Structure formats: C-alpha cells, structure tokens
Amino acid sequence: xxxxxxxxxxxxxxxxxxxxxxxxxxxxxxxxxxxxxxxxxxxxxxxxxxxxxxxxxxxxxxxxxxxxxxxxxxxxxxxxxxxxxxxxxxxxxxxxxxxxxxxxxxxxxxxxxxxxxxxxxxxxxxxxxxxxxxxxxxxxxxxxxxxxxxxxxxxxxxxxxxxxxxxxxxxxxxxxxxxxxxxxxxxxxxxxxxxxxxxxxxxxxxxxxxxxxxxxxxxxxxxxxxxxxxxxxxxxxxxxxxxxxxxxxxxxxxxxxxxxxxxxxxxxxxxxxxxxxxxxxxxxxxxxxxxxxxxxxxxxxxxxxxxxxxxxxxxxxxxxxxxxxxxxxxxxxxxxxxxxxxxxxxxxxxxxxxxxxxxxxxxxxxxxxxxxxxxxxxxxxxxxxxxxxxxxxxxxxxxxxxxxxxxxxxxxx
Numbered sequence: 396x397x398x399x400x401x402x403x404x405x406x407x408x409x410x411x412x413x414x415x416x417x418x419x420x421x422x423x424x425x426x427x428x429x430x431x432x433x434x435x436x437x438x439x440x441x442x443x444x445x446x447x448x449x450x451x452x453x454x455x456x457x458x459x460x461x462x463x464x465x466x467x468x469x470x471x472x473x474x475x476x477x478x479x480x481x482x483x484x485x486x487x488x489x490x491x492x493x494x495x496x497x498x499x500x501x502x503x504x505x506x507x508x509x510x511x512x513x514x515x516x517x518x519x520x521x522x523x524x525x526x527x528x529x530x531x532x533x534x535x536x537x538x539x540x541x542x543x544x545x546x547x548x549x550x551x552x553x554x555x556x557x558x559x560x561x562x563x564x565x566x567x568x569x570x571x572x573x574x575x576x577x578x579x580x581x582x583x584x585x586x587x588x589x590x591x592x593x594x595x596x597x598x599x600x601x602x603x604x605x606x607x608x609x610x611x612x613x614x615x616x617x618x619x620x621x622x623x624x625x626x627x628x629x630x631x632x633x634x635x636x637x638x639x640x641x642x643x644x645x646x647x648x649x650x651x652x653x654x655x656x657x658x659x660x661x662x663x664x665x666x667x668x669x670x671x672x673x674x675x676x677x678x679x680x681x682x683x684x685x686x687x688x689x690x691x692x693x694x695x696x697x698x699x700x701x702x703x704x705x706x707x708x709x710x711x712x713x714x715x716x717x718x719x720x721x722x723x724x725x726x727x728x729x730x731x732x733x734x735x736x737x738x739x740x741x742x743x744x745x746x747x748x749x750x751x752x753x754x755x756x757x758x759x760x761x762x763x764x765x766x767x768x769x770x771x772x773x774x775x776x777x778x779x780x781x782x783x784x785x786x787x788x789x790x791x792x793x794x795x796x797x798x799x800x801x802x803x804x805x806x807x808x
Contacts, residue, residue: 413541416525419488420549422576423521428553432560459508463515468750471520475742476603481588483524491517492576499569523746530733531589535799543673546726553662591738601808602739620790621732625752630783631722633756634763636661645772650708660712661719668723682731683796689724690787696721697780734797737806
C-alpha cells in the first residue's frame with residue numbers, strides 16, 4: 396500500500412515541475428513579444444513622436460534587452476550548474492517579473508533602457524533552467540513530451556501578449572506580465588531539485604565552467620552545431636515576420652500587412668509546430684530526423700513566401716502561420732542541446748544555446764539590411780535563408796542522435 400503512494404507522489408512532483416517550467420516560459424514569451432507590441436505606444440507616451448526618434452530609441456531599447464539576454468544567458472547557465480536548476484528557474488522569473496512591473500512606471504528613456512536590460516537578463520534564464528530540470532527529472536523515454544509541453548504552453552504567451560497589448564494600455568500590460576510571474580512563484584513550494592544535480596553536488600568536480608566548452612575542439616564544435624541548428628527559427632521571426640509589412644509591399648499584397656498580426660499568426664503556427672515536432676520525435680524515437688524534416692519544411696515554406704506573388708492579405712497571413720509551424724522545432728532543438736552534454740555543464744549549455752540563437756538576429760538583420768540595399772529585399776532574404784538553412788542542416792546531420800540517452804553522465808574537464 397505504501398509503494399503505490401510513493402509512486403503517485405513522485406508522479407505528482409514530476410507533473411508540477413513540467414507545469415511550472417511551462418508557465419514560466421509562458422510569462423517569458425509574453426514579455427519578449429509584449430515589448431515589440433507596445434514599443435511604439437510606450438515611446439509616444441513618453442514624448443517621442445518623430446519617426447526617426449521612434450526608430451532610434453526603439454532600436455536602443457531592443458539592443459539593451461538583447462545585451463541583457465546574452466549576458467544573462469551565460470550568467471544564469473553557470474549558476475544553474477553551480478547552484479541548481481531550481482535557483483535559476485525562480486530567480487530568473489523573479490527578476491523579469493519585477494523588471495516588468497517597474498517598466499510600467501517609467502517616465503524617461505534611460506530608465507526604460509535600464510529596465511529592458513534587467514528584464515533581458517531575467518528572460519535569459521528561465522527556458523534553459525526549465526528544460527534542463529524537466530530533462531533530468533523525467534524518464535528518458537518521456538522527456539520529449541515534457542519539453543514539448545514546456546514549449547507549446549510557453550509560446551502561447553505570445554498570443555496573450557497580443558490580446559493584452561491590443562486592449563490594455565502599455566503600462567497595464569507590463570503590470571499584468573509582472574503580476575503573472577510573481578503569482579507563479581507561489582508554486583515554488585511544489586517543485587524539487589533534479590536528483591542528478593543533487594548527487595553531483597556531493598562530488599568534488601568542476602561545475603558550470605563556461606570556458607570548458609572551448610578547451611576541447613570536439614566539445615566546442617558540438618556546442619556550435621547546437622547553436623547553428625536553431626538559427627532558421629529566428630531568421631523566420633527576426634527577418635521574414637518582423638519585416639512582413641515590407642515583404643507584403645514587395646510581394647504585391649494589395650492591403651497593408653500588420654506586423655503585429657503577422658507575429659501573432661506566426662506564433663500560432665509555432666504552437667502547433669512545437670507540439671507536432673515533440674510528438675513526432677517521440678513517435679519515431681528520433682530528435683535528429685524530425686529536426687531535419689522541419690528544417691526542410693521551413694525551406695519549402697520560405698520558398699513559397701519569397702517567390703510567390705499577388706497574395707491576398709488572407710493568403711499572406713496563412714503563409715505566416717505555415718512559417719511558424721514549419722520552424723516550430725524549438726522544443727526539440729533545445730532538448731537536443733540539453734542531451735548532448737554532461738550534468739556538470741548541462742544548464743550552462745541549455746541556457747546559453749537558445750540565447751545565442753536569439754542573439755543571431757542581430758547579425759542576420761544587419762546582413763539583411765545590407766543585402767536589401769544592394770540586391771533587393773526578396774533576393775537578399777533568399778540568400779540569407781539559403782545560408783541559414785544549409786548551415787542548420789549540416790549542423791544537425793553531424794550531431795549524434797540523443798533520443799533516449801541516459802543523461803546521468805559527466806563532461807570531462
């Protein structure tokens with residue numbers, strides 16, 4: 396009679412870990428997308444009205460957030476391996492929740508920029524810590540379902556951000572995001588640390604040393620291949636969807652394309668794409684083959700997007716959904732990164748990899764701007780699309796299959 400009770404209790408604790416990680420990522424994505432939605436209304440409210448100033452200050456705020464995410468990704472990853480997955484999971488949620496609430500009170504650009512940097516630092520930690528925790532606590536045959544739930548539920552935060560940004564003031568929208576994060580912290584009492592990490596703490600071995608990723612050529616190339624596999628996802632979001640109004644004009648769409656709607660439709664596709672890729676990776680017992688299939692599908696939809704013409708507005712938004720679905724292998728991609736490395740550096744890898752992929756948007760947009768001016772918007776995007784897809788395919792093909800891999804191992808340092 397006691398044994399079933401223990402099994403039931405363990406099952407409950409595993410479910411709580413998955414739910415908390417998923418809701419944390421939900422609030423994470425909410426804030427990430429919310430800034431894009433309320434950027435212009437918030438700047439106008441602060442007295443910035445000139446188009447040049449709106450663009451300049453908007454880029455400043457975005458770059459500050461990105462800088463925070465890049466630095467935070469490294470810091471949280473190291474802490475995740477040194478202090479534990481739970482500490483990072485809730486520490487990151489607390490930081491970006493408080494930054495969100497304070498964002499609702501800003502009265503000037505310097506304060507806004509500082510808070511976006513702090514929010515970026517906080518946003519960098521949640522996904523990596525959540526995926527690492529879920530990967531380590533779930534049975535190896537079922538961890539793909541757990542990470543799929545985290546990503547699928549998390550990405551729906553973008554849909555909520557679109558609704559809140561549309562019907563509430565920008566300050567209220569920030570308050571809502573911060574409040575949701577703080578409410579989530581109440582669930583902390585039901586989440587326990589990874590057993591793999593707890594057993595590791597009792598051993599005298601180096602943990603969370605970011606530099607060890609560069610001391611071995613084999614380890615470095617494996618790490619780089621993990622990053623490059625995810626680049627097409629953020630090429631879709633950062634270029635094809637972000638600049639969708641300009642692409643709409645170039646492709647002959649008869650009505651103006653709304654960037655906000657394009658983002659919403661893309662994230663709708665991402666929800667279903669992440670669900671499908673997660674289920675398929677479990678069904679076919681392969682992460683690698685499913686990612687290859689989704690990268691190829693992304694290339695097909697990119698071709699339709701870039702080389703079609705005279706789309707109606709409805710058709711264009713439908714293609715945005717398809718782009719989101721095709722590039723919806725984010726959960727599988729981050730799970731692959733988690734499964735490639737040992738417990739003593741797993742959080743560092745799983746936290747930095749997605750943030751470096753997000754950071755790839757900066758060189759991608761710079762290259763896109765340069766190519767757009769020299770060869771045109773559609774040819775320029777096509778060149779970058781081909782490069783990102785080829786690099787991603789080469790990278791994933793050369794990574795070892797990780798489905799069902801026992802994660803209770805250490806990385807030699």
